[in-house]
Amino acid sequence: MIDESTLARVIARALRRGGEFADVFCERRTSQSLRLQDGNVHEAACGLVLGVGIRVISGESAGYAYSDDLSLEALLQAADAASHIARGGNNGIAEPTLRHEAVASWYDGLRDPADSARYADLLARADVAARAYDPRVVAVNAHVGDELQEVWIANSEGRVVHDRRPMVTLGVQVVAGDAQERSSGYVGDGGRTSLAYFDDHSPEALAREAARIAIVNVSAVAAPAGEMAMVVGAGGGGVLLHEAVGHGLESDFNRRGTSLYSGRVGERVASELVTIYDDGNLPEERGTINVDDEGVPGQHKVLVEKGVLRGYMQDLLNARLMDAHSTGSGRRQSIRYLPQPRMCNTYMPGGESSVEEILASTERGIYAKSFAGGQVEISKGDFVFMIGEGYLIERGKVTAPVKNATIVGNGPDAMTKVTAVAGDSRLARRHYTCGKGGQYVPVGVGMPTVKISSITVGGTRHDG
Amino acid sequence: MDETGALELAAQAVGYATACGADAAEASVTIARRFHAEARDNVVAKLEQATAKSLHVRVFSGGRRASLTTTDLTADGLRAAVARTVASAAHVARDPLGGLPDEFASDSPALHLFDASVEARDAGEKIEEALALERMTRAYDPRIVNSSGSHYNDATSITALANSAGFAAAYSSTRAGRSTSPVATEADVKRTASYGTAGRHLGDLESAHHVAEMAGRRTVELFGARKPTTMRVPVIFERDVAAGILEDLLAAVSAANVAVGNSWLAGRLGERIGSAHCNVVDDGRLDGKLGSAPFDGEGVATRRTSVFEAGRLHAFLADTYYARKLGVAGTGNSNGNGVGANSFYLEPGKATLQDLIASTPCGVLVLDTIGFAHEYASGTYSRGARGFFIRDGELAYPIDEFTVAGMYPEMLAGIDGVAGDLRFDGAVVSPSFRVAEMTISGS
Numbered sequence: 001m002i003d004e005s006t007l008a009r010v011i012a013r014a015l016r017r018g019g020e021f022a023d024v025f026c027e028r029r030t031s032q033s034l035r036l037q038d039g040n041v042h043e044a045a046c047g048l049v050l051g052v053g054i055r056v057i058s059g060e061s062a063g064y065a066y067s068d069d070l071s072l073e074a075l076l077q078a079a080d081a082a083s084h085i086a087r088g089g090n091n092g093i094a095e096p097t098l099r100h101e102a103v104a105s106w107y108d109g110l111r112d113p114a115d116s117a118r119y120a121d122l123l124a125r126a127d128v129a130a131r132a133y134d135p136r137v138v139a140v141n142a143h144v145g146d147e148l149q150e151v152w153i154a155n156s157e158g159r160v161v162h163d164r165r166p167m168v169t170l171g172v173q174v175v176a177g178d179a180q181e182r183s184s185g186y187v188g189d190g191g192r193t194s195l196a197y198f199d200d201h202s203p204e205a206l207a208r209e210a211a212r213i214a215i216v217n218v219s220a221v222a223a224p225a226g227e228m229a230m231v232v233g234a235g236g237g238g239v240l241l242h243e244a245v246g247h248g249l250e251s252d253f254n255r256r257g258t259s260l261y262s263g264r265v266g267e268r269v270a271s272e273l274v275t276i277y278d279d280g281n282l283p284e285e286r287g288t289i290n291v292d293d294e295g296v297p298g299q300h301k302v303l304v305e306k307g308v309l310r311g312y313m314q315d316l317l318n319a320r321l322m323d324a325h326s327t328g329s330g331r332r333q334s335i336r337y338l339p340q341p342r343m344c345n346t347y348m349p350g351g352e353s354s355v356e357e358i359l360a361s362t363e364r365g366i367y368a369k370s371f372a373g374g375q376v377e378i379s380k381g382d383f384v385f386m387i388g389e390g391y392l393i394e395r396g397k398v399t400a401p402v403k404n405a406t407i408v409g410n411g412p413d414a415m416t417k418v419t420a421v422a423g424d425s426r427l428a429r430r431h432y433t434c435g436k437g438g439q440y441v442p443v444g445v446g447m448p449t450v451k452i453s454s455i456t457v458g459g460t461r462h463d464g
Numbered sequence: 465m466d467e468t469g470a471l472e473l474a475a476q477a478v479g480y481a482t483a484c485g486a487d488a489a490e491a492s493v494t495i496a497r498r499f500h501a502e503a504r505d506n507v508v509a510k511l512e513q514a515t516a517k518s519l520h521v522r523v524f525s526g527g528r529r530a531s532l533t534t535t536d537l538t539a540d541g542l543r544a545a546v547a548r549t550v551a552s553a554a555h556v557a558r559d560p561l562g563g564l565p566d567e568f569a570s571d572s573p574a575l576h577l578f579d580a581s582v583e584a585r586d587a588g589e590k591i592e593e594a595l596a597l598e599r600m601t602r603a604y605d606p607r608i609v610n611s612s613g614s615h616y617n618d619a620t621s622i623t624a625l626a627n628s629a630g631f632a633a634a635y636s637s638t639r640a641g642r643s644t645s646p647v648a649t650e651a652d653v654k655r656t657a658s659y660g661t662a663g664r665h666l667g668d669l670e671s672a673h674h675v676a677e678m679a680g681r682r683t684v685e686l687f688g689a690r691k692p693t694t695m696r697v698p699v700i701f702e703r704d705v706a707a708g709i710l711e712d713l714l715a716a717v718s719a720a721n722v723a724v725g726n727s728w729l730a731g732r733l734g735e736r737i738g739s740a741h742c743n744v745v746d747d748g749r750l751d752g753k754l755g756s757a758p759f760d761g762e763g764v765a766t767r768r769t770s771v772f773e774a775g776r777l778h779a780f781l782a783d784t785y786y787a788r789k790l791g792v793a794g795t796g797n798s799n800g801n802g803v804g805a806n807s808f809y810l811e812p813g814k815a816t817l818q819d820l821i822a823s824t825p826c827g828v829l830v831l832d833t834i835g836f837a838h839e840y841a842s843g844t845y846s847r848g849a850r851g852f853f854i855r856d857g858e859l860a861y862p863i864d865e866f867t868v869a870g871m872y873p874e875m876l877a878g879i880d881g882v883a884g885d886l887r888f889d890g891a892v893v894s895p896s897f898r899v900a901e902m903t904i905s906g907s
Contacts, residue, residue: 032552034555034556037723037724038724040557040559041555041556041557042529042556042557042559043529043530043531043556044528044529044530044531044549044552044553044555044556045530045531045532045533045801046530046531046532046533046534046545046548046549046552047532047533047534048532048533048534048535048536048541048545049534049535050534050535050536050541051535059507060504060507060509061507061508061509061510061511062509062510062511063510063511063512064510064511064512064513064514065512065513065514066514066516067514067515068516068517068518068535068536068537069517069537078514081513081514084511084513084587085508085511116552116555117555119555120555138725139724139725139726141724141725141726173726173839175724175725175726175841177841179731181842182725182728182730182841182842182843183841183842184725184726184839184841184842186838186839217842223846223869225694225867225869225903225904225905226694226905226906226907227694227906227907256504256610256612257610257647258610258611258612258647258654258656260654336514336516338510338512372838372839373835373836373838374835375834375835375836375848376834377656377834378656379647379654379655379656380653380654380655380656380864382834382848382850382864382865383834383848384834384835384847384848384867385835386835386836386838386846388838403842403844404838404839404842404844404846405844405846405867405869406835406846406847406848406867406869407867408848408865408866408867408905409865410865456691456865456866456867456905456906456907457867457905458846458847458848458866458867458868458869458903458905459846459869459903459905460846460869460870460871460902460903461903462694462695462696462903462905
């Protein structure tokens, strides 16, 4: 996108007031999508992001500027703006000699752009399948899109890497019910692949699943309120790990000492049944990256092993300050933002129990089959997640579906109360996006069926 | 680039679209010069300064619509992207309701959206302000030994809109804000809270001293919090939390959601939903406010719309397309690609927050929530929360790790007290209010 001699010149300019490190993040992202409502393709959208972000690191400080204009003059101006973070350091550096580094590939970045005629077909098939599922279906809203993000990252240490990251998404929301009572179900899928993915993962199956959840929620009873046991479903239950533990292990919070997990590597932070990985190398998953947005290859990381905290997710800035190495976790939404340490695909491997014995051992509780999202407060570790599909467990049996409710808990407390882990670990359907500091990046989550002995369910039904 | 340059660029994009065969087209250009300084301890942790340019185009071709968002503003790049967008409309179904609005803003109200002193401010002074805010925050209480940063940010923006019906107008605006997030420690427990202020004019901002004090107080006042028992009680939502409820309400009154079944308010226009205290307004013409603009994302004049009047659902907020779709009047609420708020707020009452607390024999004051709505069809509200337990009209003790839940229709009908503490620090805002009864879920 920009020739190497220009990149080298921009890096030298960025460091002319001092600073230990500078990098240039060049991005070209093209996207197209179609949206369906009322049985018709309602609109088409195209997107193009093109620009360059320039960062200077000086100690704990980062200076940042970006430019949508790729002229040398505009790039040097942005380098000047970023350079102001360093004051009176060295008197500049020589232009670095840049070397291209090849990286392993976990997805096919060279595929052809999708044929947009196929989009409309996928949407129409999803619409027909959802409406045929049940007469109580009142509305189907769906979108399909694909994107290709191409990045070139060059830094003052002389590295240049290039990555082409595809992403396809098909999402279906189904609203069901009558005039009195309405509910909805949403399911999305896709990943770092091509539209051919939907040959094996049909839009009909996706739409029927969204319709099934909407119908289940129509007949749902009010969720109970109070403390009780919870069984977390395989796959989508992984949102629990992402919120209760994952964010707290991002190195910015830990370097600053604002996370409750700060300074606790080597300590027991969960039941010994709990092992958690974050992995950037799972083929075609949403959270997979050949390199992160600082040019470091994505990696498989052990976060928690048999209940013991093993390490944090590091980006370059925090790793330098913590005398550690980047774990390939520096990610950003686009050229508009500085990178932050982020999760990729976070999951728990399977354990020894069976789903049947976990349910049978639960006298009264809630079965959270899937979550619609979650959030955490880093310092004290309190988290929430919102049930997408949930049921009551009464005397060891899964009974009535319950309405959307929020579950609230505290990270280490909930993880210590993990009393059983089943062998059915799998990754969730690919539709999760994580927000942090106003930046959104695609992620994956995964989980086996897990029992937590006690947690607070935020329903409205209080049985006294 | 100035307003004239932005308008020329928008007109150029419209020209490319019609040249490619579009029957009608609209383009808006946004140019924002942004500044952000984050101070942490005695260090400037982040310094971000850049100008973001972007262009949004909508094209209509044979009753089909398509849109483009691009940051490539070179003539060749723009021409190619617009051509691709016009071509992509071929996959869209014909819809007679699509197209540009019938009427455009013709007035130029003096809304005072621009403060020259924001634009003129020296970078060094702004950095020093962030550092000073960080020092003040840490000085508030000895337990505040850490922070997630103190911030000063501002932006100077130009918004220009042109379309093939001959509308062309632009305006400039500013915004500035300061905020801080201290972290306090007591007996190995860390707690954090944030507080901030924002406005179009520097003079509208709350003082750095006040911001530091509010953030500091919110951080330390919850030490020793207990988990409450599960019960049904009156709940008072402090104004910043209440603003989050208004965000959900905005989604439910958006004609774009109503039209696709994703709103619990669908089909209920004219019904009495809320209590007499439930007066909700969207206003795009408030003097100098963050939600104000002379015209919306389609060039339609902004106005004041009464959404709920004494609890009665009076109007949905709509852009041109969804107004036609629902057969209602447009309200000047296009955000360029759907429906968005101008200043959307619950009208303030005469009481103070203290009055609401004092008139609550037993209840809960919610100061912060986590979690979010993921759909608006069912009208369910459920959030993780923290705050205070109220006994005999006084704050008895702090509580956390509980949820507060209810159904929206009952919550709006249950509003029995509204405070006068509304502030316009965003587009969607609210004063504190009390709901007669909700479920608190704890131990």
